[in-house]
Every structure is written in structure tokens, then in C-alpha cells.
Amino acid sequence: MQPAEIFEQMTQRIVDKPDLVDEVGAIFQFDITGEAGGSWVVDLKTAPGSVANGTHGEADCVITVGQNDFVGIMSGDVDPQMAFMMGRIKVAGNFMLATKLRSLM
DSSP states (O other): OOHHHHHHHHHHHHHHOTTHHHHHOEEEEEEEESTTOEEEEEEESSTTOEEEESOOTTOSEEEEEEHHHHHHHHHTSSOHHHHHHTTSEEEEEOGGGGGGGGGGO
């Protein structure tokens, strides 16, 4: 699975869970490194929520992670806390918001 496919699935999860915007209330930017990487914005602040390619100058939380770790985290094969402690995930902005992303997994 590639990061782009995971972000497509996130779009459907947001549609399926319209209360995510109220629960999370933040904008996330994902900077995925590697050959199939790129940048995506997950807006869970503005109803109805959205996922888009690109960057957001006012993201509340920016997560930088390699494509293999990202795919592993989203598939449940990699523990995000361990990856963070090992320096394989970098978080800028409001770190605590990253914990709210479990609902998108």
C-alpha cells in the first residue's frame, strides 16, 4: 500500500464519521518522505472535514515520517509511540493532537 492510497481511505473515514471534526478540531499536515511520499493536509477543523494534497500554512500539527513507517502505523504493524521515541516520527506544533489521529486508522 502507498501513502496516497491511505489518504484516499482517510477521506472515506471522514465521510463515515462526520463527528470527527467536533472531536478533533485540528488541521494536520503530513510530510511523508521517501519515493512515494509527499505532503497531505487532513482538515478536521472545518466541517465536514477533508483530505488534500499539499501543505497548509496554519496546520496545528505537522507530522514528518518515512513512507514505510507511515504505512506500518496505519496498518497497525508499527507502534506510533515507539516510532516517535526512536526518532522515526517528528511532530511540530501541538504534539497532543497527534494522539487524536487514532480515529483515522
